Amino acid sequence: MDIDIVSVFPEYFDVLNLSLFGKAMERGLVTVRAHNLRDWTHDVHQSVDDTPVGGGAGMVMKPEVWAECLDELLGIPADAPANTDADTTTAPDAPVLIFPNPSAPLFTQQDATELSHAGHLVFGCGRYEGYDARIPQYYRARGVDVREYSIGDYVLNGGEVAVSVMLEAITRLLPGFMGNAASIVEESYTGANALLEHSQYTKPATWRGMAVPPVLISGDHGKVDRFRRDEALEKTSRLRPDLIAHLDCAALDKADRKTLIALGWEVSGAHPRKLG
Numbered sequence: 001m002d003i004d005i006v007s008v009f010p011e012y013f014d015v016l017n018l019s020l021f022g023k024a025m026e027r028g029l030v031t032v033r034a035h036n037l038r039d040w041t042h043d044v045h046q047s048v049d050d051t052p053v054g055g056g057a058g059m060v061m062k063p064e065v066w067a068e069c070l071d072e073l074l075g076i077p078a079d080a081p082a083n084t085d086a087d088t089t090t091a092p093d094a095p096v097l098i099f100p101n102p103s104a105p106l107f108t109q110q111d112a113t114e115l116s117h118a119g120h121l122v123f124g125c126g127r128y129e130g131y132d133a134r135i136p137q138y139y140r141a142r143g144v145d146v147r148e149y150s151i152g153d154y155v156l157n158g159g160e161v162a163v164s165v166m167l168e169a170i171t172r173l174l175p176g177f178m179g180n181a182a183s184i185v186e187e188s189y190t191g192a193n194a195l196l197e198h199s200q201y202t203k204p205a206t207w208r209g210m211a212v213p214p215v216l217i218s219g220d221h222g223k224v225d226r227f228r229r230d231e232a233l234e235k236t237s238r239l240r241p242d243l244i245a246h247l248d249c250a251a252l253d254k255a256d257r258k259t260l261i262a263l264g265w266e267v268s269g270a271h272p273r274k275l276g
């Protein structure tokens, strides 16, 4: 996977040399190029922002600088006409252009999974009050697959942290990135019937007077699986009832239904419904 990141603080991404990501780069699984947006400026101050049209506080990132940079990274000629047919987005290695934005839909595990199949990702990190809204519009009109995502309902100073978060969520799904592929399959938010993951324990079986749930050392795999599934259902019901409400009732087994009913859910419709 080829990854280009554009930022006014490209050094921020030096951290990617560490840990599993660094190893994946060494092995050629991912190639990351962090670019300084100011390299595409022409004025002596290397300015990338201007005051908001219509008034308001802060500064907005200018479209001209971004466009020179993105034309180059996406391989789009500056005078490319707008096209409404989506041919370019369906090419197997067509780049996906991603802007973190606190006013965009939430980035989910499903987005991470989908983007892990792309061959080339280009991330644009906004700063200040964000970027001129015409930038994503312009590239969308030229057939580029443009995504804008928020990583949560809070405001950061810029897109760099959000890009790191998305990058980690996406690249760890690449075949060969993680040591143990099975650990990905069992995780929270994975699959159509996403639940929070059950709690994990390691040895010793008793630590500072606290014992692990005895069933986990019973050696009965069926009972262990059921215990974990029930714990995941209970935990999700308590902490993220919205996830339970999205479950597909047809995909629940008899024991799941029994557990959910005991937790106060009605499971006879398409999705569980909280009673009371």
Ligand code: ADE
Pocket (backbone or CB within 6 Å): 100, 101, 102, 149, 150, 151, 152, 153, 154, 155, 156, 157, 158, 159, 162
């Ligand atoms: N930029 C600033 N805040 C952000 C957020 N919550 N998600 C994505 N990008 C952002």
